[in-house]
Amino acid sequence: MEKFLAQFMPVDASEHGPYLDRLSANVHWLMLVLFVGWGLFFVYTLWRYNAKRNPKASYHGVRSHFSTYSEAGVAVVEVILLVGFSIPMWSKWTHVPPASSNPLEMRVVAEQFAWNVQYPGPDGIFGRRDIKLVTSSNPLGLDLTDPHAKDDIVTLNDLHLEVNRPVIIHVTSKDVIHSFKLPVMRVEQDAIPGMEITIHFTPVLTNETNAESDKWEIACAQLCGLGHYRMRGQMFVHSKDSFKKWLAAAPPAQTSIGS
Amino acid sequence: MALRRQIRVGSQWMYADEAHKALREALRVMEDEKGGEHGGHHLPWIRRYVFSTDHKWIGIQYGFTALLFLLLGFCLMILMRLQLGWPGTAFSVMKVLGETRQSGGVLLPEAYNQLGAMHGTIMIFLGIVPLAVGAFGNYLVPLQIGAPDMAFPKLNMISYWCYAPGGLIMLASFFAPGGTAQSGWTSYPPLSVIASQGQTWWLVGMVFLITSSLLGSVNFIVTIVQLRAKGLSYMRFPFFVHAQFVTSFLLLLAFPPLEAAAVLQLMDRVAGTSFFMPSGLVVSGQALTNAGGGNPLLWQHLFWFLAHPEVYVLILPAMGIVAEIIANGTRKPLWGYKSMVFATVFLGFMSFVVWAHHMFLTGMGTTISAFFQTTTMIISIPSVIILSSLFLSLWGGSIRFTTPMLFALAFLPMFGIGGLTGLPLGLAATDIHLHDTYYVIGHFHYVVAPGTIFAMFGGIYYWFPKATGRKLHEGWGRVHFWISFVCINGIFFPMFAQGLAGVSRRLYDGGAQYAHAKQIAAQTNPFMSVCAIGLLVAQVPFIFNFLWNAIRAALGHRDEGLGSNPWEATTMEWAATTSPPLAHGNFEVLPVVYRGPYEYNVPGEAAEFIPQHMPTAPEPAPRGGSLLPSTAVAMREN
Amino acid sequence: MDAHASVGHAELEIPYNVHPRPDTGVYNAKLGIWLFLASEVMLFGALFSSLILLRTGAETWPRGYEMLNVPLATFNTFILIVSSVTVVMAWSQLRLGNLKKGRIYISATILCALIFLVNKAFEYGHEFREHNFPKTNNFFAIYFTLTGLHGLHIIGGVIVFLYFLGPGAKMWARDPERYTNRIEVVGLYWHFVDLVWIFLFPVLYLM
Numbered sequence A: 001m002e003k004f005l006a007q008f009m010p011v012d013a014s015e016h017g018p019y020l021d022r023l024s025a026n027v028h029w030l031m032l033v034l035f036v037g038w039g040l041f042f043v044y045t046l047w048r049y050n051a052k053r054n055p056k057a058s059y060h061g062v063r064s065h066f067s068t069y070s071e072a073g074v075a076v077v078e079v080i081l082l083v084g085f086s087i088p089m090w091s092k093w094t095h096v097p098p099a100s101s102n103p104l105e106m107r108v109v110a111e112q113f114a115w116n117v118q119y120p121g122p123d124g125i126f127g128r129r130d131i132k133l134v135t136s137s138n139p140l141g142l143d144l145t146d147p148h149a150k151d152d153i154v155t156l157n158d159l160h161l162e163v164n165r166p167v168i169i170h171v172t173s174k175d176v177i178h179s180f181k182l183p184v185m186r187v188e189q190d191a192i193p194g195m196e197i198t199i200h201f202t203p204v205l206t207n208e209t210n211a212e213s214d215k216w217e218i219a220c221a222q223l224c225g226l227g228h229y230r231m232r233g234q235m236f237v238h239s240k241d242s243f244k245k246w247l248a249a250a251p252p253a254q255t256s257i258g259s
Numbered sequence B: 001m002a003l004r005r006q007i008r009v010g011s012q013w014m015y016a017d018e019a020h021k022a023l024r025e026a027l028r029v030m031e032d033e034k035g036g037e038h039g040g041h042h043l044p045w046i047r048r049y050v051f052s053t054d055h056k057w058i059g060i061q062y063g064f065t066a067l068l069f070l071l072l073g074f075c076l077m078i079l080m081r082l083q084l085g086w087p088g089t090a091f092s093v094m095k096v097l098g099e100t101r102q103s104g105g106v107l108l109p110e111a112y113n114q115l116g117a118m119h120g121t122i123m124i125f126l127g128i129v130p131l132a133v134g135a136f137g138n139y140l141v142p143l144q145i146g147a148p149d150m151a152f153p154k155l156n157m158i159s160y161w162c163y164a165p166g167g168l169i170m171l172a173s174f175f176a177p178g179g180t181a182q183s184g185w186t187s188y189p190p191l192s193v194i195a196s197q198g199q200t201w202w203l204v205g206m207v208f209l210i211t212s213s214l215l216g217s218v219n220f221i222v223t224i225v226q227l228r229a230k231g232l233s234y235m236r237f238p239f240f241v242h243a244q245f246v247t248s249f250l251l252l253l254a255f256p257p258l259e260a261a262a263v264l265q266l267m268d269r270v271a272g273t274s275f276f277m278p279s280g281l282v283v284s285g286q287a288l289t290n291a292g293g294g295n296p297l298l299w300q301h302l303f304w305f306l307a308h309p310e311v312y313v314l315i316l317p318a319m320g321i322v323a324e325i326i327a328n329g330t331r332k333p334l335w336g337y338k339s340m341v342f343a344t345v346f347l348g349f350m351s352f353v354v355w356a357h358h359m360f361l362t363g364m365g366t367t368i369s370a371f372f373q374t375t376t377m378i379i380s381i382p383s384v385i386i387l388s389s390l391f392l393s394l395w396g397g398s399i400r401f402t403t404p405m406l407f408a409l410a411f412l413p414m415f416g417i418g419g420l421t422g423l424p425l426g427l428a429a430t431d432i433h434l435h436d437t438y439y440v441i442g443h444f445h446y447v448v449a450p451g452t453i454f455a456m457f458g459g460i461y462y463w464f465p466k467a468t469g470r471k472l473h474e475g476w477g478r479v480h481f482w483i484s485f486v487c488i489n490g491i492f493f494p495m496f497a498q499g500l501a502g503v504s505r506r507l508y509d510g511g512a513q514y515a516h517a518k519q520i521a522a523q524t525n526p527f528m529s530v531c532a533i534g535l536l537v538a539q540v541p542f543i544f545n546f547l548w549n550a551i552r553a554a555l556g557h558r559d560e561g562l563g564s565n566p567w568e569a570t571t572m573e574w575a576a577t578t579s580p581p582l583a584h585g586n587f588e589v590l591p592v593v594y595r596g597p598y599e600y601n602v603p604g605e606a607a608e609f610i611p612q613h614m615p616t617a618p619e620p621a622p623r624g625g626s627l628l629p630s631t632a633v634a635m636r637e638n
Numbered sequence C: 001m002d003a004h005a006s007v008g009h010a011e012l013e014i015p016y017n018v019h020p021r022p023d024t025g026v027y028n029a030k031l032g033i034w035l036f037l038a039s040e041v042m043l044f045g046a047l048f049s050s051l052i053l054l055r056t057g058a059e060t061w062p063r064g065y066e067m068l069n070v071p072l073a074t075f076n077t078f079i080l081i082v083s084s085v086t087v088v089m090a091w092s093q094l095r096l097g098n099l100k101k102g103r104i105y106i107s108a109t110i111l112c113a114l115i116f117l118v119n120k121a122f123e124y125g126h127e128f129r130e131h132n133f134p135k136t137n138n139f140f141a142i143y144f145t146l147t148g149l150h151g152l153h154i155i156g157g158v159i160v161f162l163y164f165l166g167p168g169a170k171m172w173a174r175d176p177e178r179y180t181n182r183i184e185v186v187g188l189y190w191h192f193v194d195l196v197w198i199f200l201f202p203v204l205y206l207m
């Protein structure tokens, strides 16, 4: 089943992805068993109890407790899926990895219809932002008088990650609700103005060839206005070395925004 | 002549057709006399047909209006599907949208959003709910419980006359500057608050629709509790009545929070408050000046607190209709009737505590998500019980494959697909990838389109003779069914593949821009759109069948020999009154109930079926209408 | 018995319009108003919940007693409680068959409601002069929304009372019991509207 579903799904490039996909496959097994089971019953009854074949109906019909068992069975399977898999997975999903795992941290700020990415830069601290400073060249309103801001790296629709290194992303929005979706990472988080929500994941595959089949994107999954359908950004997962190279080459806010 | 049907009148047997003729004659004489006496039946035209207080006519008003809205909602979707199937292609039909919504026949993105929001709103609030509750509920509940009318006939009329203007305001919003609402049927702020004026109209329209539903639901509950016939205990209700009863409670208690939300959003839009607007918003580079401090999630909580119960409002009446048709079409009682009733009530309760499963990705902690996942899994169980019971009801039956039965039977697997695909959405972990994709669209359309809409079609074919005295053409009914069945699956099944691929919903081009969506969108979207057009074409025989027979009936042409109980049913809407029922008033004498709702093929009884209001089963096995025995018997009781 | 004879009256009275149904113990309108009030509870409940959510989420929230006129609101609370009493008196007078006294008490209720509204208008006017509008901050937003909605409920009640004082009173001649029931039902609504105020008052003015 997992393989069957995978043929429709995008590549699975994150550490937690296979667990989600497996859970999804298991749920689909339950669905399939129920559907086929009842489906066979259904088709048989339609054939067997056609008025032509069975002119007189039975008042009592089924006498067994079959349905009670099947209902109980469904309930049991659901409990297993829920308690055994979904809830623990969610708890992991909301549990941000500790600093000791050397996570790569960044902030993603959505706006109509683009994704702004802010890296804290070498000092590891995000610079201060002030909405009064928002201009077209400074979409985040970064306050360059703040020393932490000067070395920040700000990109537009361009997300760079390092393979096998946990990523922590603080997701928020400047205007309306968007949804930050990385289909290949099995990651999605609504970007809600006024809230900064932290998510995390670990990419395990790279896409440095930049071929068409290797094109990974940030999608917007929540209706956010007339440009919703074209609100996307690209995503690159680098090897350790090439990520370093990218980082070194990326201009700090001080130069990219100017004064 | 084949076997003539015999029925009992008082203590003697008569040929059914003769008895009916006699009764009709009697009624005609009586109406004439009464008309002369106190004018009760010479109501002015406007009170008869426009501001009628008769639940049957109000039901018909609701039905016609809702069907028109359904058709409109479908037509809007056809335009959207054209764009989705062949993005950016010019279609001359788009020109109907006017200059601002298309350019040279190519739909514009903002117009796509308008059509989408209105498709959702129209289908749910102006189509299905008024059809399922306003039309079927209004027409049938008083008849099925043996009541002379609804408890508050005037309120019933006002309820319709809140619905109609609500719908007109929605339609008028298309002409608002900047177009109609375009933030989805969910109207999430801040997008909806900064949207153009049409959103205000949408909110005002919603307030009308909510008011209409509230009035209606109070009326239904009081009618069912107070006016049920003597002997009609709760466990003798036809299942449809139970479904309407629970539905009414959902409407009564879930709609007010949306009304509150609508008032707050209106204030945000009109009075400049910030209930849903956080501080520090920057829209297109411009800082907003509102005070801020609001919370956009507040809207989502209030909205989904309504909208989740609302989805059960869409499905419960459909299940009720399907249950009625299945009991009748299998000629046996529903299997597990009691557990179905309890499951329905439980479903009603639970539906108030699952709302946040629409909000898993709004930054929810483990505890809260665990709570809502658990309730969501729990609520799937009563649906499983109801569906299993309906499946098991078929076993041992003597199934008559009439058109209504075809639709009712198709409902089962279709709802099954829709319901089952709710499970991966209900588990928060798997919802991460599926949220806001076409998987969700596929999930709920399977429940509402081949699910609820099919049930509605089944109900229309089944009760049409009740309302008009004419039967819809069976052959065309089958054509309608089979083409619709194939096409509707062709539209919605590929959505699951799209959803798994991660194609987001509400995309103007169906995903043609996105790397991960491009391919599957190109492979499936044109096919789905062709199926949608096929589905539209499949409605043509139905619309003709329906209108032709409705017009003939209005002109006074009944089907001769159809009788009052063409499906040989046991519930009181058929058995205790003529078809169509009296113009004003339902029964000559209020019926008394002696037995459960589905007494078909009772062991030891010669009669194939025994209507609910018959004190004893007729001795030889008569087949056919049974209006007269009822009245006669009831008279004897008095 | 032939078909003609079995045909009774085509239009049947709706049962339990006036007298309670034995097994449920209520007449139709009474059940109806209770259901309606249940939905009103959900309406105001949703608004109160919104208030709680906004307030707990806010960094600062003004104190009601610093912003609003507490003595006036206390007086208004008192007025509404009085009106609840007068409406009960009206009903009990009608039950005793005394239309005249019943009408006096109904008039008293209307008078109380009008006094309440006039006070409210003064309050609003004062706030506007202080440049406190719904859009000023979320405290005033919720204050105006809640009290405005409550005021609309009061106005609705006044209209219904006026109707039963005037043209509606004709029903008394035909069916005094039914008229008395009507007043009972409106009275239940009126108690609810008072109750909402009893919640609003401390939440908005005192906390």
Ligand code: HEA
Residues within 6 Å of the ligand: A034, A035, A036, A037, A038, A039, A042, B186, B311, B312, B314, B315, B357, B358, B376, B377, B379, B380, B381, B383, B384, B387, B388, B412, B413, B414, B415, B416, B417, B418, B419, B420, B422, B423, B425, B426, B427, B431, B434, B435, B436, B440, B443, B444, B447, B448
């Ligand atoms: C009538 C409408 C209806 C019904 C009945 C349901 C029923 C269910 N829904 Fe659905 N739902 C919607 C309408 C409906 N839904 C709508 C409109 C949306 C989207 C709103 C929007 O965002 O715009 C939605 C969205 C939605 C979501 C949010 C998804 C997201 O946005 O990410 C979730 C998540 O939990 C969910 C879950 C469920 C569940 C668990 C059920 C359960 O009640 C289902 C239980 C049923 C079963 C489990 C089936 C049992 C079947 C068998 C036992 C036999 C099968 C055999 C054969 C068929 C042969 N639904």
Ligand code: HEA
Residues within 6 Å of the ligand: B064, B067, B068, B070, B071, B074, B077, B081, B116, B117, B119, B120, B121, B123, B124, B128, B183, B184, B185, B186, B314, B441, B445, B448, B449, B450, B453, B488, B491, B505, B506, B507, B508, B532, B535, B539, B542, B543, B546, B547
């Ligand atoms: C009850 C609800 C309902 C119903 C029945 C339908 C029915 C249909 N829906 Fe819809 N849909 C929604 C509710 C519904 N929808 C909602 C809530 C959304 C989300 C909106 C949003 O994003 O905000 C949505 C979104 C939606 C989308 C996704 C758009 C997007 O995300 O961009 C699509 C895409 O194909 C779609 C298609 C269809 C189709 C083809 C039908 C067909 O099944 C239609 C079938 C209709 C008929 C068969 C008509 C029958 C009527 C007659 C025949 C009339 C007869 C008249 C007389 C006799 C007088 N719908």
Ligand code: CUA
Residues within 6 Å of the ligand: A110, A111, A112, A113, A177, A178, A179, A220, A221, A222, A223, A224, A225, A227, A228, A229, A231
């Ligand atoms: Cu941003 Cu959709």
Ligand SMILES: [Cu+2]
Residues within 6 Å of the ligand: B307, B308, B311, B354, B355, B357, B358
């Ligand atoms: Cu839901």
